[in-house]
Amino acid sequence: MKQKIFSFVSLFIIVIAIWYLAALIMNGNQLINNLERKNQEWTYQQVISQAYEVKRPMLPAPHQVGQELIKSIIDKPVTSKRSLIFHAQITLNSTLLGFVFGSLLGILIAVGIVNNKTLESSLMPWVIASQTIPILAIAPMVVVVLGAINITGVIPKAIISMYLSFFPVTIAMVKGLRSSDKLHEELMHTYSASAKDIFWKLRWYSAQPYLFASLKVAIAAALVGAIVAELPTGAQGGLGARLLSGSYYGQTEQIWAALIVAATLGSILVWLVGLAEKVLLRRRGELTHA
Amino acid sequence: MLAVAEQTTLTEPSLTVKPKREMISVQDLSLVFPSKDGDVHALSNINLSIKSGDFVSFIGPSGCGKTTLLRVIADLERPTSGSLKVNGTDAEDARLNRLYGYVFQAPALLPWRNIKQNCALPMEISKQSDAHKNKQIDKYLQMVGLQDFHNKFPWQLSGGMQQRASIARALCLNPDLLLMDEPFGALDEITRDHMNIELLRIWSETQKTVVFVTHSIDEAVLLSTHIVVMSPRPGRILKVIESPLPRLKTLALRDRPEFHALASEIRSALAHEHAID
Numbered sequence: 374m375k376q377k378i379f380s381f382v383s384l385f386i387i388v389i390a391i392w393y394l395a396a397l398i399m400n401g402n403q404l405i406n407n408l409e410r411k412n413q414e415w416t417y418q419q420v421i422s423q424a425y426e427v428k429r430p431m432l433p434a435p436h437q438v439g440q441e442l443i444k445s446i447i448d449k450p451v452t453s454k455r456s457l458i459f460h461a462q463i464t465l466n467s468t469l470l471g472f473v474f475g476s477l478l479g480i481l482i483a484v485g486i487v488n489n490k491t492l493e494s495s496l497m498p499w500v501i502a503s504q505t506i507p508i509l510a511i512a513p514m515v516v517v518v519l520g521a522i523n524i525t526g527v528i529p530k531a532i533i534s535m536y537l538s539f540f541p542v543t544i545a546m547v548k549g550l551r552s553s554d555k556l557h558e559e560l561m562h563t564y565s566a567s568a569k570d571i572f573w574k575l576r577w578y579s580a581q582p583y584l585f586a587s588l589k590v591a592i593a594a595a596l597v598g599a600i601v602a603e604l605p606t607g608a609q610g611g612l613g614a615r616l617l618s619g620s621y622y623g624q625t626e627q628i629w630a631a632l633i634v635a636a637t638l639g640s641i642l643v644w645l646v647g648l649a650e651k652v653l654l655r656r657r658g659e660l661t662h663a
Numbered sequence: 664m665l666a667v668a669e670q671t672t673l674t675e676p677s678l679t680v681k682p683k684r685e686m687i688s689v690q691d692l693s694l695v696f697p698s699k700d701g702d703v704h705a706l707s708n709i710n711l712s713i714k715s716g717d718f719v720s721f722i723g724p725s726g727c728g729k730t731t732l733l734r735v736i737a738d739l740e741r742p743t744s745g746s747l748k749v750n751g752t753d754a755e756d757a758r759l760n761r762l763y764g765y766v767f768q769a770p771a772l773l774p775w776r777n778i779k780q781n782c783a784l785p786m787e788i789s790k791q792s793d794a795h796k797n798k799q800i801d802k803y804l805q806m807v808g809l810q811d812f813h814n815k816f817p818w819q820l821s822g823g824m825q826q827r828a829s830i831a832r833a834l835c836l837n838p839d840l841l842l843m844d845e846p847f848g849a850l851d852e853i854t855r856d857h858m859n860i861e862l863l864r865i866w867s868e869t870q871k872t873v874v875f876v877t878h879s880i881d882e883a884v885l886l887s888t889h890i891v892v893m894s895p896r897p898g899r900i901l902k903v904i905e906s907p908l909p910r911l912k913t914l915a916l917r918d919r920p921e922f923h924a925l926a927s928e929i930r931s932a933l934a935h936e937h938a939i940d
Contacts, residue, residue, distance in 0.1 A: 556771045559739055560771050561788075562739065563737055563739070563758065563764075563765040564761065564784070564785045564789070566788045567788075570788050574784065
């Protein structure tokens with residue numbers, strides 16, 4: 374535990390140090406360019422002292438992002454449109470909805486593929502092709518098409534989350550549902566078990582470790598999908614909308630603050646799936662080491 | 664601790680032996696596994712008859728087809744030629760009617776089910792009532808000495824306990840025929856002795872037919888009424904020896920000359936074949 378904390382803290386310090394250095398170089402260059410354009414004299418001392426206090430910096434320093442985070446999380450009420458919590462919660466809604474539907478769809482497709490050879494050859498290429506299309510190209514179309522039939526709000530965003538999150542679940546579950554121990558399959562055979570019994574009493578459980586591994590990927594993908602879906606839709610709320618308005622107005626602190634909230638939210642979601650995995654699979658003795 | 668209790672009951676032979684009928688009948692059975700480097704004759708011209716209530720051991724070196732023959736009886740492999748009747752029907756029907764219980768070399772317990780739920784599995788599949796399930800599980804877990812471990816998961820038990828649980832699971836369906844593939848192969852000798860004596864007791868109490876694969880001569884002598892000596896390349900039966908020992912044996916019997924005589928008869932049958940090899 375001590376060692377864990379130590380390695381986490383050391384890496385954190387290294388990242389912050391690199392960040393400060395990068396901010397100095399990028400913002401410093403910007404400062405030097407501005408000063409030279411105005412034919413003003415400059416010294417390195419001047420640049421170093423000002424690099425971390427530029428308005429609209431190219432790369433805000435960690436403490437500037439920190440200030441923005443405090444301003445938009447703690448200082449604003451949760452209901453305010455300037456509160457990052459408000460936006461995070463909007464993104465979370467479509468993330469979770471998309472994740473649930475995506476996981477169910479992923480499992481459903483995998484069950485189909487495992488039980489039917491023709492489905493495997495007919496469906497699998499489409500499943501893979503679906504993921505080679507950039508989500509940024511698909512997202513606006515989905516939003517526009519659904520908007521035309523009066524479906525707006527959380528649903529189009531959830532559909533894009535679903536589009537991204539079903540894939541890892543399908544791939545993992547196809548493998549998981551086929552991963553049952555040969556000995557256990559023979560055991561079921563000696564009981565002359567039906568296909569239904571073999572699925573529900575053996576394959577489904579054998580697939581669970583694979584399922585949880587893929588759910589961790591899926592929930593992170595669902596979050597990305599929700600944020601991407603908020604970018605082109607002119608959405609009023611959500612972390613994506615916050616990123617977009619930040620880039621419109623050159624508010625880099627706002628962009629970085631939104632990114633940090635998104636990353637934190639993603640980590641929490643993945644951790645929660647991991648927790649569910651532990652609780653559900655611990656008794657199998659396979660996770661005693663974890 | 665279990666063996667001590669056994670010995671008193673074992674001295675009283677069960678007198679109500681059911682009339683014997685033919686449980687397994689094998690005629691000219693062969694099984695060939697085709698492979699790139701030529702066909703492998705796993706079983707060649709097997710003829711064998713096993714009567715109900717018998718305890719029959721298949722013994723021989725690895726590759727002699729003893730496990731394969733058991734798997735053919737269980738309909739886990741299909742013979743290439745020849746005929747096989749299990750309880751008067753073919754092997755597939757016997758399996759579909761859940762006539763036999765199969766005990767694998769490994770316990771093959773489902774890791775996500777506790778011991779009780781594992782034992783319930785075959786009865787869930789054959790759709791038996793909860794009351795019946797509970798009664799059977801209690802009875803057979805008691806019989807294998809695991810009544811206090813019913814809510815433990817497989818990984819919480821030792822290898823010997825896991826194998827006992829798998830035997831209880833096979834018994835829960837109350838099959839007429841028990842097919843056992845080196846069930847105690849992975850156990851230490853002390854546990855193995857316990858298990859052998861328990862198996863003898865269960866067999867004598869239930870009057871089931873047992874077909875038992877082993878590569879231990881002592882185990883075959885201690886358990887069997889009939890010993891089928893097999894040989895590899897191609898897998899075939901060398902000799903079927905009917906045991907002159909009583910049906911109900913004790914561990915003490917191992918020090919008796921009759922025991923050694925039978926063991927040496929098996930050994931010489933095996934050795935004779937190896938001399939030719």
